[in-house]
Amino acid sequence: MKPPPFMYCDPESVDEAVALKSEYGNDSLVLAGGQSLLPMLTMRLARPEALIDINKIGDLQKIERRADILEVGAGVRQYELEDHPLVGELVPLLPEATGHIGHIENRHRGTVGGSLAHADSAAELPCTAVALEATVVVQGPSGTRTIMAQDFFQGWMTTALEPEEVLVAIRYPVTPWTAGHGFVEVARRVGDLALAGAAAVVNLDEDGRFTSVSVGVLGISDTTVRASAVESALIGEAPTEENIARVAEEIVPSVTSGDDLHATRAYRRHLASVVVSRAITAAVARAHERSNGK
Amino acid sequence: MTTSTAAKYGTARRTVTMHVNGRDVTREVSTRTTLADFLRDELDLVSVHLGCEHGECGCCNVLFDGHSVRSCLMLAVQGDGHAVETVESLSVDPTELHPIQESFAEEQGLQCGFCTPAMVLRTKEIIETGHEMTDAEVRHEISGILCRCTGYQNIVNAVQSAGAKLRGEAAADGAAGGRS
Numbered sequence: 001m002k003p004p005p006f007m008y009c010d011p012e013s014v015d016e017a018v019a020l021k022s023e024y025g026n027d028s029l030v031l032a033g034g035q036s037l038l039p040m041l042t043m044r045l046a047r048p049e050a051l052i053d054i055n056k057i058g059d060l061q062k063i064e065r066r067a068d069i070l071e072v073g074a075g076v077r078q079y080e081l082e083d084h085p086l087v088g089e090l091v092p093l094l095p096e097a098t099g100h101i102g103h104i105e106n107r108h109r110g111t112v113g114g115s116l117a118h119a120d121s122a123a124e125l126p127c128t129a130v131a132l133e134a135t136v137v138v139q140g141p142s143g144t145r146t147i148m149a150q151d152f153f154q155g156w157m158t159t160a161l162e163p164e165e166v167l168v169a170i171r172y173p174v175t176p177w178t179a180g181h182g183f184v185e186v187a188r189r190v191g192d193l194a195l196a197g198a199a200a201v202v203n204l205d206e207d208g209r210f211t212s213v214s215v216g217v218l219g220i221s222d223t224t225v226r227a228s229a230v231e232s233a234l235i236g237e238a239p240t241e242e243n244i245a246r247v248a249e250e251i252v253p254s255v256t257s258g259d260d261l262h263a264t265r266a267y268r269r270h271l272a273s274v275v276v277s278r279a280i281t282a283a284v285a286r287a288h289e290r291s292n293g294k
Numbered sequence: 295m296t297t298s299t300a301a302k303y304g305t306a307r308r309t310v311t312m313h314v315n316g317r318d319v320t321r322e323v324s325t326r327t328t329l330a331d332f333l334r335d336e337l338d339l340v341s342v343h344l345g346c347e348h349g350e351c352g353c354c355n356v357l358f359d360g361h362s363v364r365s366c367l368m369l370a371v372q373g374d375g376h377a378v379e380t381v382e383s384l385s386v387d388p389t390e391l392h393p394i395q396e397s398f399a400e401e402q403g404l405q406c407g408f409c410t411p412a413m414v415l416r417t418k419e420i421i422e423t424g425h426e427m428t429d430a431e432v433r434h435e436i437s438g439i440l441c442r443c444t445g446y447q448n449i450v451n452a453v454q455s456a457g458a459k460l461r462g463e464a465a466a467d468g469a470a471g472g473r474s
Contacts, residue, residue: 001347001348002326002327002328002331003326003328003369004326005306005326006325006326007299007303007304007306008303008308008325008326008369008371009299009302009303010303010371020299023299031369034367034368034369034372035349035364035367038328038348038349038366038367038368038369039348039349039367042328042347042348042366043348050303053369053371053372055372079361102438103352103437103438104362104435104438105352105355105362105363105364105416105438105439106349106364106367106438108358108361108362108363109358109363109364109367109368190434190437191437191438
């Protein structure tokens with residue numbers, strides 16, 4: 001199998017990549033890590049006139065702290081997210097979730113921006129972006145704009161990116177050190193796309209009650225779902241096993257995926273509340289560890 | 295297509311120079327050629343096996359700048375200026391196998407052999423992390439490569455045996471003040 005013919009462009013600056021995107025619009029595709037795009041090309045599911053390879057753009061490969069924000073360039077490889085000390089210290093949910101993406105061979109090439117732009121509803125990075133209330137930075141011919149992750153993902157493999165824009169970075173708010181995080185997913189086999197998964201970040205007050213809860217859920221709908229009903233029902237509650245399990249049921253109405261080859265709709269509805277419950281429980285345990293370590 | 299874009303990028307072929315198995319090679323390639331096809335068809339490095347050709351089986355695994363990657367999910371042009379290692383780099387002489395290759399032979403870690411080059415390269419990468427691994431850890435680390443014979447236990451044994459040999463060598467070198 002080989003990809004269809006295309007004009008291969010390998011710009012060395014974001015400006016040039018944007019210029020190419022402006023020129024070719026929907027007739028072009030951006031090649032980042034290629035872990036999803038290359039199969040689409042070789043199976044002829046995608047036939048771009050121009051392929052814009054952004055791997056030579058050094059500006060897209062930075063990981064930087066700016067005050068309370070961790071900014072990760074779109075071209076940063078996924079394995080770097082797992083290994084980078086700054087990421088583990090400032091946004092510990094990220095390395096944990098990233099370890100679930102495909103296999104290490106995929107993470108050596110796959111990029112942060114590529115996963116976000118591809119917007120697979122079963123993918124880990126879109127889910128963590130929503131749970132962490134991250135902001136996506138895109139650049140077009142008239143400059144850059146920022147989009148909340150929640151608004152960036154619009155549907156099945158559909159984002160708010162305009163045809164002439166390039167995703168350049170993602171900004172993660174630094175997680176308070178007292179917060180706890182959890183990431184859980186269930187897949188048929190290690191490395192496969194998850195049937196369902198959840199990312200949670202929680203804060204507890206001095207009495208041990210929830211002051212904030214943030215949960216993203218993957219694999220249950222056309223796009224990542226923010227578990228708002230679960231979040232609001234837990235605020236002010238004590239994090240008991242019963243409370244968490246009961247409130248996690250609130251995710252069930254958000255499961256819109258039907259039966260497929262891998263799971264029935266009924267099983268996914270069950271699984272959704274299980275992964276939400278487990279992710280919150282893991283986050284609470286971490287928050288306790290941190291407060292005890294004071 | 296504007297004239298300037300066409301002038302800069304509008305050709306379907308490009309010359310690439312890649313550092314493959316320790317030597318620089320320069321070839322003109324079609325820009326849509328995958329790295330896997332380039333290694334096999336242009337350089338005759340037929341240890342790079344193509345199973346699924348969409349990133350599922352891992353049999354086309356090569357070391358790209360020292361990291362395991364699926365060569366079917368890259369374009370040959372993306373290798374320009376980079377280093378690629380295939381299993382042919384370990385030993386060209388069947389009577390002088392690399393310790394990892396020896397271990398795969400001794401432990402029967404190769405059945406039909408289709409996944410073996412990828413497994414051997416991945417083993418090299420795992421061993422370079424320097425720590426001893428349990429069965430479960432090895433299984434996790436090689437999970438990106440599918441053995442079609444499903445003879446995984448022998449592969450796990452081979453990885454561990456090779457690791458012990460190479461760590462022993464490194465320790466002996468250290469004790470002797472390093473090999474000159």
